Amino acid sequence: MSGLLPGFADPVLDAQACFRAVLDAMSRPGRVVRLGEGLRPPAPLSAAAAAVLLTLADADTPLWMEAGEDAAAWVRFHCGAPLVAEAAHASFVVASGGAPSLMALEAGSDEEPQRGATLILEVSALVEGEGWRLSGPGIAHEHRLSVAGLPAGFAAAWAANRARFPRGVDVILCSGARLAALPRTVAIAEGEARSVNRDGDNNAIAEGEARSVNRDGSSRAIAEGEARSVNRDGDNNAIAEG
């Protein structure tokens, strides 16, 4: 054992930021969010999956994972989540390519659909603007997401999972510090880039998103500006006192 690794630097604020990111990802299915940057989880866990566990898993959420002893010790220490031997009894399942079947996981009941498990799936890449056509609640028309490194037959298993709504399993896809969510309501259609026009449209959408990111950046700049003005007040006070 290489010794435990640290979790969040600031447990409260980092967990709040991650919760917000996961909430955004869940409410806009297929949208890629970034989280867990700066986190150093034990080897097989990605930063995003580790951040999700630190944020959501605790002593009340049985966890199933196949990431090895170091990761298990890390999760036990930082989350206190009980590790279970059967994926069917877990609230959170962390898996990569050899994931258990969606239909084998806890799906909740018609009275208590919130008991359905969440599958945290490690994938090799998440790219927006190509691949799957996603539609459903939270998506205005359609959203495109390409996922590399999924278990075989995932799309078919997803159709079966979606058919049993309100029961079902929610999936969180993690790749490095990037994360996208597939709540059980989302419909996945296999889409291939056929016409050049559509590609052009997709690029436009991607640019729009880039602009919105910039907008966030500028709002942060405004916040900093306010902080500076507070400082200036402080200076004034100092002068007045002088």
Place this chain on the structure above:
Amino acid sequence: MTTSGIKQRQRWMGVLARASGEAIATRLEAVGPLPAHERLRGPETGLVMVRGRAGGDGAPFNLGEMTVTRCAVRLGDGVVGHAYVAGRDARQAELAAVADALLQGARRDAVMAAVVEPLAAAQRAADEAEARKAAATRVNFFTMAAMR
């Protein structure tokens, strides 16, 4: 860890938990420069429920909650030290965790001699002084059954 190893660690963790942050810091300085450490968790303050039991066969009950500060640190060589101390002294918890990590490593004998043993001796002396003060006020009750 062997049973005797666990016993020894329980002893030094107990001694460190009863010592003040100041005392641990002073003693640790004598050992030499402290290795760099990073915080795995805390120091953070919370409550633990203390459970009691009336007599050997009584049902357990909740005696009350107690303020506890805990800390876990990791030294550069990967050794992890833990500390749980009563009260809200974050510095004590962190230093006790560092000392716990050092005591599991190669510098164990030096830290044992410079930190744990003097602290244990001071605590023993304080306990004995307290016991002597209490003993001076002791009253022996007896029945004078033999007197007629």
